[in-house]
Amino acid sequence: MSKIRIAICGYGNLGRGVESEITKTGDMDLVAVFTRRNPEDLKINSNTPVVNMADLEAWKDKIDVMIMCGGSATDLPKQVPEVAKLYNTVDSFDTHAKIPEHFETVNKSAEENKKTSIISGGWDPGMFSLMRLYASSILTSGKTYTFWGKGVSQGHSDAIRRIDGVKNAIQYTIPIDEAVESVRRGENPSLSTGEKHLRECFVVAEDGADKDRIENEIKTMPNYFSDYKTIVHFISEEELKRDHNKMPHGGFVIHSGETGNGNKQIIEYSLKLDSNPEFTASVLIALARANYRMNKMGLYGAKTIFDVAPAMLSEKTPEALRKELL
Amino acid sequence: MSKIRIAICGYGNLGRGVESEITKTGDMDLVAVFTRRNPEDLKINSNTPVVNMADLEAWKDKIDVMIMCGGSATDLPKQVPEVAKLYNTVDSFDTHAKIPEHFETVNKSAEENKKTSIISGGWDPGMFSLMRLYASSILTSGKTYTFWGKGVSQGHSDAIRRIDGVKNAIQYTIPIDEAVESVRRGENPSLSTGEKHLRECFVVAEDGADKDRIENEIKTMPNYFSDYKTIVHFISEEELKRDHNKMPHGGFVIHSGETGNGNKQIIEYSLKLDSNPEFTASVLIALARANYRMNKMGLYGAKTIFDVAPAMLSEKTPEALRKELL
Numbered sequence: 268m269s270k271i272r273i274a275i276c277g278y279g280n281l282g283r284g285v286e287s288e289i290t291k292t293g294d295m296d297l298v299a300v301f302t303r304r305n306p307e308d309l310k311i312n313s314n315t316p317v318v319n320m321a322d323l324e325a326w327k328d329k330i331d332v333m334i335m336c337g338g339s340a341t342d343l344p345k346q347v348p349e350v351a352k353l354y355n356t357v358d359s360f361d362t363h364a365k366i367p368e369h370f371e372t373v374n375k376s377a378e379e380n381k382k383t384s385i386i387s388g389g390w391d392p393g394m395f396s397l398m399r400l401y402a403s404s405i406l407t408s409g410k411t412y413t414f415w416g417k418g419v420s421q422g423h424s425d426a427i428r429r430i431d432g433v434k435n436a437i438q439y440t441i442p443i444d445e446a447v448e449s450v451r452r453g454e455n456p457s458l459s460t461g462e463k464h465l466r467e468c469f470v471v472a473e474d475g476a477d478k479d480r481i482e483n484e485i486k487t488m489p490n491y492f493s494d495y496k497t498i499v500h501f502i503s504e505e506e507l508k509r510d511h512n513k514m515p516h517g518g519f520v521i522h523s524g525e526t527g528n529g530n531k532q533i534i535e536y537s538l539k540l541d542s543n544p545e546f547t548a549s550v551l552i553a554l555a556r557a558n559y560r561m562n563k564m565g566l567y568g569a570k571t572i573f574d575v576a577p578a579m580l581s582e583k584t585p586e587a588l589r590k591e592l593l
Numbered sequence: 594m595s596k597i598r599i600a601i602c603g604y605g606n607l608g609r610g611v612e613s614e615i616t617k618t619g620d621m622d623l624v625a626v627f628t629r630r631n632p633e634d635l636k637i638n639s640n641t642p643v644v645n646m647a648d649l650e651a652w653k654d655k656i657d658v659m660i661m662c663g664g665s666a667t668d669l670p671k672q673v674p675e676v677a678k679l680y681n682t683v684d685s686f687d688t689h690a691k692i693p694e695h696f697e698t699v700n701k702s703a704e705e706n707k708k709t710s711i712i713s714g715g716w717d718p719g720m721f722s723l724m725r726l727y728a729s730s731i732l733t734s735g736k737t738y739t740f741w742g743k744g745v746s747q748g749h750s751d752a753i754r755r756i757d758g759v760k761n762a763i764q765y766t767i768p769i770d771e772a773v774e775s776v777r778r779g780e781n782p783s784l785s786t787g788e789k790h791l792r793e794c795f796v797v798a799e800d801g802a803d804k805d806r807i808e809n810e811i812k813t814m815p816n817y818f819s820d821y822k823t824i825v826h827f828i829s830e831e832e833l834k835r836d837h838n839k840m841p842h843g844g845f846v847i848h849s850g851e852t853g854n855g856n857k858q859i860i861e862y863s864l865k866l867d868s869n870p871e872f873t874a875s876v877l878i879a880l881a882r883a884n885y886r887m888n889k890m891g892l893y894g895a896k897t898i899f900d901v902a903p904a905m906l907s908e909k910t911p912e913a914l915r916k917e918l919l
Binding site for chain 2: 284287288291292363366367370387392394396397399400401403404405406407408451513526527530531532533534535536537538539540541542545546548549550553556571572573574575576577578580581582585586588589590592593
């Protein structure tokens with residue numbers, strides 16, 4: 268049986284994750300890495316051909332699914348609707364509020380060209396979304412809580428780096444234990460965002476910078492920090508590089524419902540990830556397998572993980588799945 | 594829009610659970626309860642018509658999905674292939690080793706009659722199976738562990754009750770904390786069944802019975818107890834009725850994998866259920882909704898939860914799901 272031919276579009280942390288994790292599958296080959304940069308300037312970790320995005324069309328018959336690895340802010344909203352005219356795509360678009368709009372534009376391109384595009388894969392949106400859907404479909408009267416962390420928030424880290432006198436910084440989002448425990452006990456608390464998470468910041472200040480002012484600017488920053496308990500540590504550049512060079516993340520989806528005469532039923536899903544981009548990449552790879560199969564079945568247009576029958580994600584046959592995993 | 598017409602076949606704990614939980618949906622009506630008993634002798638908790646199973650065929654045009662609530666040992670293997678000739682069915686067949694055989698016989702009946710039969714729904718098989726599938730499809734190189742409990746095992750309770758001098762008994766399966774914690778830390782231990790679970794038994798002895806002999810017979814019983822750490826408590830019938838009258842259950846599916854250069858990735862799904870049958874019933878109800886939709890789409894034959902696109906389970910529209918849950 269011939270393998271599914273995968274290409275990566277965009278070579279950042281996520282692209283590198285796909286490149287590394289695809290080697291663990293038995294049914295897929297990585298055939299190309301597309302980049303906006305000059306291909307000769309891009310050093311990658313494998314022997315895969317590197318191609319400029321201008322030559323996208325030339326690979327039309329050599330690629331089954333393109334895994335889009337650009338950013339959600341500007342890359343994906345532009346790239347996916349274009350690429351979906353030529354290729355089946357999988358992306359990790361994660362701007363929750365703009366998902367319906369992204370779905371519509373991608374759907375138009377894909378449907379018109381008989382392509383399949385699975386949007387917003389990963390873990391949130393992605394696996395966490397699935398857990399919210401399953402839990403609320405089963406225990407309809409319950410309440411779902413999502414906690415993120417402990418993990419690095421790129422957006423919050425960037426916001427600190429923009430403050431005058433800050434050389435470098437990293438921010439961890441941390442779920443507040445008491446809130447998690449109350450939800451786990453089925454107490455269905457009402458929790459503001461600031462009651463669910465705290466924010467811990469590790470900041471490298473410029474020489475001679477006013478640390479009190481920096482700490483105050485962080486803690487009072489609207490939207491990002493002012494509504495949260497925020498802890499600020501000043502550390503050296505060496506400490507930052509040594510102790511904070513990983514991209515861990517994770518979190519919990521907890522659904523607390525009731526059945527019958529006051530019987531509590533608690534469903535919890537949690538992820539503890541040493542590498543956020545490598546886990547996201549692993550989800551996208553499984554979705555690429557489903558995408559390939561769904562396209563063969565004539566399921567064209569934009570799809571989400573909600574539309575993917577779970578068996579489609581696995582290398583195993585339906586018979587093996589029933590025998591070994593059911 | 595007309596509601597999905599549901600019937601229950603078999604009125605035990607599970608049937609009562611379906612009867613109670615279906616009232617929480619907005620898109621389903623319970624239209625009949627089928628029983629092997631004399632309908633006039635069966636007192637049920639709602640005003641639903643009670644019908645003898647001999648009259649199954651007479652309801653052919655009045656029922657969309659039949660939820661099969663009999664036992665896995667003898668009821669379901671016989672009943673489902675018969676009922677699937679006339680109705681779409683959902684069942685909770687849970688004898689893992691016999692699932693492939695059950696699938697084949699049900700598939701034949703359903704396919705020939707353009708019916709859809711979702712087999713082996715619930716939580717294990719069911720939601721736990723799904724979690725094993727998702728996790729192992731994403732982190733292919735990882736290892737999946739399933740722990741059950743704390744919860745009542747009907748089979749083990751029955752085995753104790755068959756011992757001479759035992760009046761009544763209940764057995765709890767309990768995951769061993771150290772084993773769970775080792776798996777959570779990503780240590781991928783090799784664990785025998787006895788290293789994963791212990792068994793706690795609450796036994797009511799007959800007056801004058803030899804408790805030492807009973808305890809010894811329990812602890813040395815092959816398959817059921819001899820491979821486990823087993824704790825036996827003798828209590829009074831009153832204590833049993835007062836303290837052990839619920840049917841709690843639950844457990845964990847933990848998948849521990851690695852990506853990249855030794856990055857640990859841990860996925861955990863857990864259920865903490867006050868009522869095992871009511872939770873199982875809630876899963877079957879969501880599957881009945883999916884069943885109805887899949888049958889309308891022409892997806893005939895036997896299916897499992899692996900074949901059900903998650904969006905099919907929800908009352909919400911695909912648009913609402915993308916906007917609210919993705």
